[in-house]
Amino acid sequence: MQVGENDSVIIVTHEPNWLLDWYWKETTGKNVSHLIQDYLNGRCKLRMAGDLHHFMRHSATPSDKPTFVEHLLVNGCGGAFLHPTHVFKNFERFSGTTYECKAAYPSYEESSGIALGNILKFRKKNWQFDIIGGFIYFILVFSMFPQCNLVHILNEETWSGRLQSFSSTIWSALLFIFEHSYVSSVGSLTLLMASYSFVPSKLTRKKRAIIGGLHVLAHLTAALVLMLLMELGIEICIRNHLLATSGYHPLYDWYRSMESEHFPDPTGLRTRLEQWTLGLYPACIKYLMSAFDVPEVMAVTRINICKNGMMSLSRSVLIMYYTSVFIYFWIFSTPVVSLIFGSYLYICINWFHIHFDEAFSSLRIANYKSFTRLHIKKDGDLEIFTLAVDKVTSIYSTCSRSHLFRSALH
Structure with a gap:
């Protein structure tokens, strides 16, 4: 199958290297960049990735220069914990194109407050x-x-x-x-x-x-x-x-004095117990009491x-x-x-x-979950929907299969 001149392409990778390269001040994904810039040459309308456990969408600003990717979208909100968004607030350039953030979830203010x-x-x-x-x-x-x-x-x-x-x-x-x-x-x-x-x-x-x-x-x-x-x-x-x-x-000394005063041993039983147990009888009591000393x-x-x-x-x-x-x-x-x-x-x-990884993984936040759905219309236009929930329930109840079946029918 060959990509036509008027076709549009979506590139999906596991890491959003446009954000991570900017953050770490390095260059990765050279093969993908070569594909987008030299072969697709403007036909890549959307790049998607996960790995960072938040949602961010950037769109290219109007410019006379060629734009290799029109939209950049990250949605890793299904991850085990949340990642911050405010750390990437100043990101604005990738592959020679200027971008602006259209959406961030959680918002920059919420993300900064969560760090508290x-x-x-x-x-x-x-x-x-x-x-x-x-x-x-x-x-x-x-x-x-x-x-x-x-x-x-x-x-x-x-x-x-x-x-x-x-x-x-x-x-x-x-x-x-x-x-x-x-x-x-x-x-x-x-x-x-x-x-x-x-x-x-x-x-x-x-x-x-x-x-x-x-x-x-x-x-x-x-x-x-x-x-x-x-x-x-x-x-x-x-x-x-x-x-x-x-x-x-x-x-232990107080115990022995109280024992001698209130529980006299005229027959020498305690002495014989000490001999029979090879000294374990008073030693065990002595060192057990030392735990409180x-x-x-x-x-x-x-x-x-x-x-x-x-x-x-x-x-x-x-x-x-x-x-x-x-x-x-x-x-x-x-x-x-x-x-x-x-x-x-x-x-x-x-x-x-x-x-950003250590500070938010330590909080183990299970909230702020979302998923993204893509819909291609009959005329070829692409629609992208992202649904999110701020708080994930921690209370679950079991139900029978018949109840699930009836719920699905309704």
Whole structure:
């Protein structure tokens, strides 16, 4: 079959390379461009594509120059999630032709507003991020535990003085990370390289370094603030005798004293049970109760480290201490790391127009669905209809086959 001189052609491809090439500042689809420009030579009236999960239609503006494609249409609204439209707002040229946007769904304003969900809903939509986010924050401040010299903050008489001392302590901790620590410095440098690589390559290296560096600085500062707040909380509890500091098992010691006082054992049954179970009888109770003694473990170990240094403690005690710190710090830090990362995506998508895939896939928006239908009239004119629904239902009900058959008949 041969295309006639007066025939019109529709080209359908999987990617809208007119938008993506403009966005990524590259050139793809050379074979398709060769077909349209050199063979069809103005007979391609419409190019259609999906892949980007939104709807956009551009039409060529009147010009004296030859127009190779009259209309450009993207409809990928059947995708698993939504893509933004406002990122492509400034697109206007393709293959030497100027285009104007005739329709965008969702609209530019709606698309920009949807991005706000990265700040408000990122953690809810991506709760699995807590696992790695809390672990990264702990690595960033691992070398900072414990903080033994916090008395100067608590001894300040005014809130402005406390805030100033708090800020100077944060700055000192930041310098310590890069000058003396091992784990925290390696973690920070690794995060910096990962953050630099995460910034899209469409930007210059300088801009990628600035954006990636500011991103890491925000996380590192937040991790240090949370670390210092946690250490201050433990220090305040110790000073006000809200945490036991006599040993590692205060709850078990209290249990044994209550047991001896209210449940005497004149026959020595408990001693025989300990012998028969090879010590498992009291040991199991002791270490099960230690699960509720985590704050006390942190307080006692912290005091011992500050007095005698790390080398004075056994490896098992240090493992127990850092495990206890990790549990509390992970719970403390996960809301913050999600908030900062979500804010980063929001700023990038709305201010710099980057991370359009990551910023919207994280929201997992199932709404804004549409489909396109083409109708060729008897006289050869082409009509294009696109039907859309803003909100997809999440409530479904089952019905029998007979009910479906009756509904189809009506």
